[in-house]
Amino acid sequence: MSASAALSTDAQGSAARTSRLRKPRVQKVRVAHKGAILAFVLPFGVLFGLFYLVPIGYAIYESLLVIKREGTFGAATEVFGGFTQYVLVFQNGPFWQSIGRVLMFGVVQVPIMLGLALLFALLLDSPLLRGKRFFRLAFFVPYAVPGVIAAIMWGYLYSPNLSPFSAVTENINFLSADLVLWAIANVVTWVYVGYNMLIIYSALLAIPTELYEAARLDGAGQLRIAWSVKIPLIMPAIVLTAIFSIIGTLQLLAEPQVFRSFSSAVTSTFTPNLTVYTTSSIPNVNLAAAFSVVLAVATFILSFTFLKFTQRKEAK
Amino acid sequence: MSTMKTDSARPGRGIRPAQSKTPKAPLAQRESPLARGGALIVMGVFTLYFLVPIWWLLVAASKNRSQFNSTNPLWFADFSLFENIGNLVAYRDGVYLKWMLNSALYAGGGALIGTIIAGMCGYALAKYNFPGRELIFNVVLGGVLVPATALALPLFLIFSQISLTNTFWSVFLPSLVSPFGVYLARIYASASVPDELIEAARLDGAGEVRTFFTVSVRMMVPALVTVFLFQFVAIWNNFFLPLIMLRDETLFPVTLGLYAWNSQVNQIPVLRDYVLIGALLSIIPLIIIFLLLQRFWRNGLSAGSVK
Structure with a gap:
């Protein structure tokens, strides 16, 4: 984002400069259709401010407070505590374990999911396959299943006695502490492969055929064409799907929350977001707010680093 | 952020639908049967992976409770959906x-x-x-x-x-x-x-x-x-x-x-x-x-x- 970030500071700088140099009236003449622009931008701008920017600010604010009590029975008041909550966050073992767990999940699940999505998209785009319409739809159908519903379904499919595949599930306990993370990974993969496949496939359709x-x-x-022509050209689409997958992985909540009723191995701090939810319902909102802030910053840094890393690789 | 940048240097790109692909059709005959068979098998297996859970849900939802455990989970019993x-x-x-x-x-x-x-x-x-x-x-x-x-x-x-x-x-x-x-x-x-x-x-x-x-x-x-x-x-x-x-x-x-x-x-x-x-x-x-x-x-x- 460095290019666009630079752009933004540029625009900001020049805007500040013009307002300093010119009288507002002159500016009014230069920006045509001011009323229309306001009418177009304001509705979204106001809602974005209220439900994106204000919450982010409020989370940061809450995370800087601590609860003080006057004696044992005194009223609790929130007072400024500096980085007290952040110290607690960094000392919180279960939180970092949950971060480690979703990172491990992401390192395995995201490449598998995107690898499959890329394979299917390339097959759909190649002359090797017939019945493309059918496959495209069939693979995309799971995306219409909400994460909660998908998790409930797979919860039954995994269960030792209710599963239609009980020959397998009686012998392998997918809901055990060792396997449940990968059982959840399978649910996420099942839902999102088709979606990512379509994004990559759309990018493939946009390549001019003359190149092939x-x-x-x-x-x-075909293999050579896919490897040397198609994949390099659709790299931006793959990077985009990877970033959304990384963000999604760190935010895992619905699937593990549902699995808690199928498997006792899923603890109340299984993923970072579960930790946030559990902490806020204690209630310890200040610590939960600090968790949220750290998680959002970690997500941002990770997807940003990934972006920079892939861009540098592409440039080579 | 190259993927998300807004440059309109390539206007219209991507909005072009798939029609440009039609000349590809005659090439299809040149592919080996082995590659085509392989592609079909891969897609077939994954079709099962994606659709069987939904099929199971449809079948399970159509059974009454006594049949849920006692009959073939992937085929209908009395249809009581x-x-x-x-x-x-x-x-x-x-x-x-x-x-x-x-x-x-x-x-x-x-x-x-x-x-x-x-x-x-x-x-x-x-x-x-x-x-x-x-x-x-x-x-x-x-x-x-x-x-x-x-x-x-x-x-x-x-x-x-x-x-x-x-x-x-x-x-x-x-x-x-x-x-x-x-x-x-x-x-x-x-x-x-x-x-x-x-x-x-x-x-x-x-x-x-x-x-x-x-x-x-x-x-x-x-x-x-x-x-x-x-x-x-x-x-x-x-x-x-x-x-x-x-x-x-x-x-x-x-x-x-x-x-x-x-x-x-x-x-x-x-x-x-x-x-x-x-x-x-x-x-x-x-x-x-x-x-x-x-x-x-x-x-x-x-x-x-x-x-």
Whole structure:
């Protein structure tokens, strides 16, 4: 985002400069259709401010407070506590374990999911396959299943006695402490492969066919074309899906929350968001707010780093 | 952020549909049967992976309780699906229908209004020059990267300050905001709404706002349908915000309601039947919407992803 960030500071700077140099009236003449612009931008701007910016600010504010009590029975009051809550966050073992757990989840699940999505998209785009319409729809259907519902369904499919595949589930306990994380990974993969496949497939459709024709005439096979022509061209789409997947992984909540009623191995601090939820219902909102802030910052840094990393690789 | 940048250096790219691919057809004969067979097997196996769970859900929802455990789980016994649906709808004065209605209101209303305001904002960012435009766009882009779940808790704290938790609005209002929608609308508007057209409307004496709603919106339809759909899905699937905001069962969306039932299955065994039937019914509206609007969203999706 460095380019656009630079742009933004530029725009900001020049805006500040113009307002300093010119009288407002002159500016009014220069910006045409001011009323219309306001009418277009304000509705979204106000809601974005109220339900995005204010909550972020409020979370930061709450995370800087601590609860003080006057004696044992005194009223609790919130007072400024500096980074007290953040010290607690960094000392909180279960929280960091939950971060480690979703990172492990992401390192395994995201490449598998996107690898499958890429494979299916390339097959859909290749002349090898017939019945593309059917496959495209069939693979996309699970995306219409909400995460909660998908988790409930798979919870039954995994269960040792209710599963239609009880021959398997009687012998392998997918809901055990060792496997339940990967059982959840399967649910997430099942829901999102088709969605990511479609995004990548749309990018493939946008490549001009002449590019393949040239490669074909040079004697390149389908595999070669996919590897040397298609994949480099659709890299931006793959990066986009990867970033959304990384964000999604760190935010895991619905699936593990549902699995708590199928498996005792899913604790109340299984994922970072579960930790936030559990902490806020204690209630310890200040600590929960600090968890939220740390999680959001971690998410931002991770997706941002990933972006920079892939951009540098592309530039080489 | 190369993937999300708005440069209109390649206008129209990605909006081009698949027609350009037709010359490929004669090449198909040149592929080896082995490669074609392999491709078909891979896709066939994964079709089973994606569809068998849904098939199982349909079969399970069509059985009465005694047959659920005793008959082939992947094939129908006595077909009592409609009887089961009747029981589900009658249970506790039709609370399930209430949940479906709530979900339709949260997702349908939220996505509709959300799409209109995101479309207007994206359009203004694409078609007008004004100071702070890039700043606004970059802040909104940052919003795309902010996970919605990180906002749920502070939203709850703010709403409880003004005693609005556990109300329809506490879930509805935050759902209206779609930064991704603004991003997509801007990209699409700058590529597909010609400046000449806006100028022509201006010469005809139409106001800016009226031009948008009568002329420009028509060219942005694929993008707007895409924004609507994905916001609809996002709200329909949203779990954390209602979980944290709502206590009153009659305000629940269907996901939260089924979750609540599913966690009580051990105490109230009859709920297991209702959870499965309810799960089946709850995915049907989304599938129908996706099928109906397919033509639109596939074009809109490609516009957003290639940039």
